[in-house]
Amino acid sequence: MAIAAALILTSGHRQPGVRGWELRRRLGKNYPKVLEALDSRLKRIGLRLKVVHEDDSQDPDRARYYVVVAEPLALSDLTTLGYSIDEVAVLAATLAYLYASNDRRPYKEVVELLETKYPKWRVESILERLIRRGYLVRTEDDQLVVGWRSRVEVDKQELLRAIASLGKFPSGEQPPQPEADSAPSEDQT
Amino acid sequence: MKGIEVRREELMRMISSLEAVLRMKVEPFTVEVRPLLERLRRIVEENRDAETLVLDAEALYRVSVVLALQQKAIVQSASSLFVDAQIVASKVIGSPPVALAGVFLLAWRPLVRIEQVSNPLLLRGYEHFLSLPTRGVVQPEPTSGGAVGAEWAVHEQRFEEELKRLLEELRSRGDWVDYWSFLSEVGGSSRAKVAYLLSFLITRGDVEVRYNPLTEELRIRAAERREDSGDQRTSLVVTVR
Numbered sequence: 462m463a464i465a466a467a468l469i470l471t472s473g474h475r476q477p478g479v480r481g482w483e484l485r486r487r488l489g490k491n492y493p494k495v496l497e498a499l500d501s502r503l504k505r506i507g508l509r510l511k512v513v514h515e516d517d518s519q520d521p522d523r524a525r526y527y528v529v530v531a532e533p534l535a536l537s538d539l540t541t542l543g544y545s546i547d548e549v550a551v552l553a554a555t556l557a558y559l560y561a562s563n564d565r566r567p568y569k570e571v572v573e574l575l576e577t578k579y580p581k582w583r584v585e586s587i588l589e590r591l592i593r594r595g596y597l598v599r600t601e602d603d604q605l606v607v608g609w610r611s612r613v614e615v616d617k618q619e620l621l622r623a624i625a626s627l628g629k630f631p632s633g634e635q636p637p638q639p640e641a642d643s644a645p646s647e648d649q650t
Numbered sequence: 651m652k653g654i655e656v657r658r659e660e661l662m663r664m665i666s667s668l669e670a671v672l673r674m675k676v677e678p679f680t681v682e683v684r685p686l687l688e689r690l691r692r693i694v695e696e697n698r699d700a701e702t703l704v705l706d707a708e709a710l711y712r713v714s715v716v717l718a719l720q721q722k723a724i725v726q727s728a729s730s731l732f733v734d735a736q737i738v739a740s741k742v743i744g745s746p747p748v749a750l751a752g753v754f755l756l757a758w759r760p761l762v763r764i765e766q767v768s769n770p771l772l773l774r775g776y777e778h779f780l781s782l783p784t785r786g787v788v789q790p791e792p793t794s795g796g797a798v799g800a801e802w803a804v805h806e807q808r809f810e811e812e813l814k815r816l817l818e819e820l821r822s823r824g825d826w827v828d829y830w831s832f833l834s835e836v837g838g839s840s841r842a843k844v845a846y847l848l849s850f851l852i853t854r855g856d857v858e859v860r861y862n863p864l865t866e867e868l869r870i871r872a873a874e875r876r877e878d879s880g881d882q883r884t885s886l887v888v889t890v891r
Contacts, residue, residue, distance in 0.1 A: 471766075477761060509759075529760065529761055530760050534758065542760065546748060550748070553754030557741075560738075561730050561734050566735070575742075578747055610761065616757040617729065617730065620757035621731050624733070624753055625733050627741045627753060
């Protein structure tokens, strides 16, 4: 279990996480059982294992495994993590817009939407930072696409549900917090 | 006979319109599949000649691709809970940034990763470093000190002799010679060394270079007379294949 944790948490690639076949090579064919045990251990300290399938196949060997925070964070935690509220607001708006448009939209169009809240220079600088952090990708044909990190960290349906229910809560008040999942989450991208 | 032609034309029109939908990536639901399939069935029932069947199969293939696109669109819409971009845009415009950040936190589970080097890892790296073969003695910087200066002068003199030998070799060839052939003939297994020496001679103006961009031919020859004035020296980058 310690080896599995070390492999998943300290992966030296540019993109963190580790692929199933890499875990199989190190831990043997019973690695899913090891991961299950690791997940239950992680939950005790507020973390959990996240499995992201990168294609249509549900093959565990081809999936990528990450460790994520299990419970939602509070607004006050953002500055501790090095994010500003504006950055997170821009990320929320952009991701929701992309998710509702098959995961891609022209960069210019996204900037126009965000300009309703912030000046253009601020929007572009935040988007640049989010692209650098892997949340978004700007393609050669100037489209903004959902990045690998958003696929790992953000629950698409939860975000869209929360965005759709935005007007139903008094301004500034946070909607009710969702309950944490009990099983390891699986996300297909 | 005329009826058959009309039906074939109809099939070809269907194929081209379906192709346009696929190529231009328009909304796949603009194609009404059921009436299209009924019409295809009627055409096949009326004409069973080979050409009609081939056209029918081609149209059917395109219909199946459109169906696949429709299925994909439904899956995508369902996964985004049928919330469309307009709704999202209106919510974004009508909500303060703090509210947007608040709802994002409900869906956000930040990644946990460790970025640190451990002592065992450092130790393994150090062991690996020690196990690497030595690449050769590093030449010390030339200083004004007597022994080191003398050693450096010997190296320089040896280098000059090699340059001179190479220049004589090139001069003995007479006219223009192909650069790559010269490297192979003179350099043998140490072509890189000859190329390195040649680059010095070219920089000094002892060797002339002529490059034909059309044939990509690179030719060299020994300069007839070397000008010593440093102002006229030129540099040329020569790659070694």
